[in-house]
Amino acid sequence: MSRPGDPEFEEIVRRIVQDPAAAEAMRDELAKLTLPGRRRTGGMPQGWYIIRVELLSGGAADLEPPPGRDYLVSPHHTFRQFADAINAGFGRWDLGHLYAFRMADGTEIGIPDEGEDVRDVSRSKIANRAQDEVFAYVFDFGDGWRHRCTVQETDVTPEDVYGVKPKGPVAVWGWGSIPDQYGRTTPGG
Numbered sequence: 001m002s003r004p005g006d007p008e009f010e011e012i013v014r015r016i017v018q019d020p021a022a023a024e025a026m027r028d029e030l031a032k033l034t035l036p037g038r039r040r041t042g043g044m045p046q047g048w049y050i051i052r053v054e055l056l057s058g059g060a061a062d063l064e065p066p067p068g069r070d071y072l073v074s075p076h077h078t079f080r081q082f083a084d085a086i087n088a089g090f091g092r093w094d095l096g097h098l099y100a101f102r103m104a105d106g107t108e109i110g111i112p113d114e115g116e117d118v119r120d121v122s123r124s125k126i127a128n129r130a131q132d133e134v135f136a137y138v139f140d141f142g143d144g145w146r147h148r149c150t151v152q153e154t155d156v157t158p159e160d161v162y163g164v165k166p167k168g169p170v171a172v173w174g175w176g177s178i179p180d181q182y183g184r185t186t187p188g189g
Contacts, residue, residue, distance in 0.1 A: 053070075
């Protein structure tokens with residue numbers, strides 16, 4: 001078992017202190033252990049969100065009216081889980097591209113790279129979102145598939161919307177024609 005003075009323990013503590021998302025996750029886990037069955041105050045909300053995602057443009061085309069999907073999302077889900085659900089809902093099959101969420105305050109949440117000020121998409125929770133909050137999701141920086149994400153509802157009970165509490169974000173409504181990622185209309189391209 002590790003303890004203070006152990007280099008491995010010290011490295012874990014250093015990582016938690018330097019990563020706000022990891023520190024928040026640690027606080028949440030400690031709250032579960034110390035306050036079983038009680039709602040945390042000042043932490044993440046208990047209710048889920050309905051977040052509308054509209055595909056505005058991509059592959060050199062503006063989409064008007066934009067096709068979209070409404071997603072049921074928990075504050076405990078990560079932005080990576082949300083990105084995976086968006087990509088599935090918009091028919092993406094070549095997932096080997098970079099992507100990022102761009103928040104209204106300028107924060108970028110994506111795949112971190114040396115020298116970039118990007119929060120890690122895998123470690124950043126959806127957390128506290130406000131009614132009518134708007135942020136962007138961009139998939140494939142070359143083709144620039146731009147999406148507008150709008151928080152439609154807060155404090156949603158997943159069982160009322162979806163029937164069960166899903167493990168990850170799920171699409172619960174959708175509309176419009178989704179273009180192929182590379183503009184293909186036949187199997188031969």
